[in-house]
Amino acid sequence: MANIDTQKRDSKVQNTLGNIKEDKNTILELYEDMLLGRNFEDMCAQMYYRGKMFGFVHLYNGQEAVSTGVIKCLKSYDYVCSTYRDHVHALSKGVSANEVMAELFGKETGCSRGRGGSMHIFSAKHNFLGGFAFIGEGIPVATGAAFQSIYRQQVLMDSKELPVTVSFFGDGTTNNGQFYECLNMAVLWKLPIIFVVENNQWAIGMAHHRSTSSPEIYKKGTAFGLPGIAVDGMDVLAVRKVTQEAVARARKGEGPTLIEALTYRFRGHSLADPDELRSKQEKEAWINRDPIKKLRSYILNNNIADEELLNQINTKVKNVIDTSIDFALSSPEPKVEDLYKYIFAD
The missing domain is CATH 1.10.1220 (Arc Repressor Mutant)
Structure with a gap:
């Protein structure tokens, strides 16, 4: 069982709901975006169990404050790199519900033309660089995106505002090599990137505190001189506040930030997971938040x-x-003769 006492870290965790004055329209936009993510995922569960979706489907229920709090601070030309739990990140970035649902149904009208499915949502026009089936796989891609942004500005003399890249990943990923290698490169080159750890306390069936010698992930960037901050990932305004600061820092060319958002997934690891490892007491404690x-x-x-x-x-x-x-039900299936289409650029 995971340690419910994670909340004891509150003295170090940014928690600001009620202390920030955002305008009415912004607050309602955040609320609508979170509600869209929750309802979308609930519908995905229904469609999966009706046999409309296949393969592994990982839902985001409970973590909406992280996606909304981070991505709604970005501009259209900023980049987002996701994980296999990517539907809601895509929605927050502006990919339409039609395109994402059609992709989950494997239809030609999906954002990846039905070739990617749940774990490979991608949209070039929204600078959404994709979901990735393997943990840590998206961090080097995000680091590359951040590098090209600063290369365009410093070498190609692009006068446009510096685009920022956000890389999302889970707590389990922070024990992998790509994480540390990319932190090092990002600090070395002062890349405009924000590393967002969605610490939902579990890496599939492994409780976070049992898998790492240093449970406070935000401190892991210290070795590279990387600013790290822990935030209450169940508080959208707290997440938004620390993200705004990180975005401003990145745009000014001051380099990356590591954000650890303490959150929790309300469902099992995937829709194929019976979720028998986590205690009822633990789940209820987080659902109450x-x-x-x-x-x-x-x-x-x-x-x-x-x-x-x-x-x-x-x-x-x-x-x-x-x-x-x-839209998804009425959309056409990909044609057999197009099996190899989109593999190579025209």
């Missing part, structure tokens, strides 16, 4: 919006999800 319910309460308690407006947002999101299902 549901980031969407937390933000909803904040909105109502601070008179940012009323129940009627929040219900309208909920209805809007459900309509988007229903439309994405209709």
Whole structure:
């Protein structure tokens, strides 16, 4: 069983819900984005068990404050590199629910033309550099994206604002070599990259505190001179605050930041996982900190919006999800004669 006392780290963890004054439209945008992610994943579970999706499908329920809090700080020309738990990252980056759902159904209208599926969501037009089936696989790709950004500015004399790259990965990945190699390169070259560790306490069936000699991941960048910060990953405004600071630092050419977001996945590792390793007590403790319910309460308690407006947002999101299902079901399958299409650039 994982250590529920992770929350004892709160004295070192950024937790700001209620202490930040964002404008009404921003707060409601964050709420809608988190709600879209949650509803999308719930629908994915339904479709998977109905046999509409195949292979492994890893859902994001519970971690929405991280995706929304980070990605909604970025601009369209910034880059995001994801993991195999990539649907919600793509939605936050602007990839449409239609394109993501169609991809999960393996349809030609999917964002990867039905060739990628759940773990390989990709969209060039949104600078979403893909999900990756193997842990740590996306970190070098993100590091490369950050390198080309600074190369364009310093060598090719591109006068545009410096694009920032965000690399998402889990706690289990931080015990792998790619993580440390890329931290070293990012600091060495002052790359505009933000490393975001979504520490959901479990690497498949391995509890985080049992797999590392140093459980506080944000401290692991110290050896490379990398700023590290821990944040409450169930608090979207706290995540947003530390991300804004990291983005500003990166754009000014001051280099990378390591953010450890303490969060929790409400479902098993994948939809094929019976989730028997985690205790009921542990799951309930984290579910009681549901980031969407937390933000909803904040909105109502601070008179940012009323129940009627929040219900309208909920209805809007459900309509988007229903439309994405209709779109995916009615979309064509890839043609057999196109089996080798898209393997090489034209």
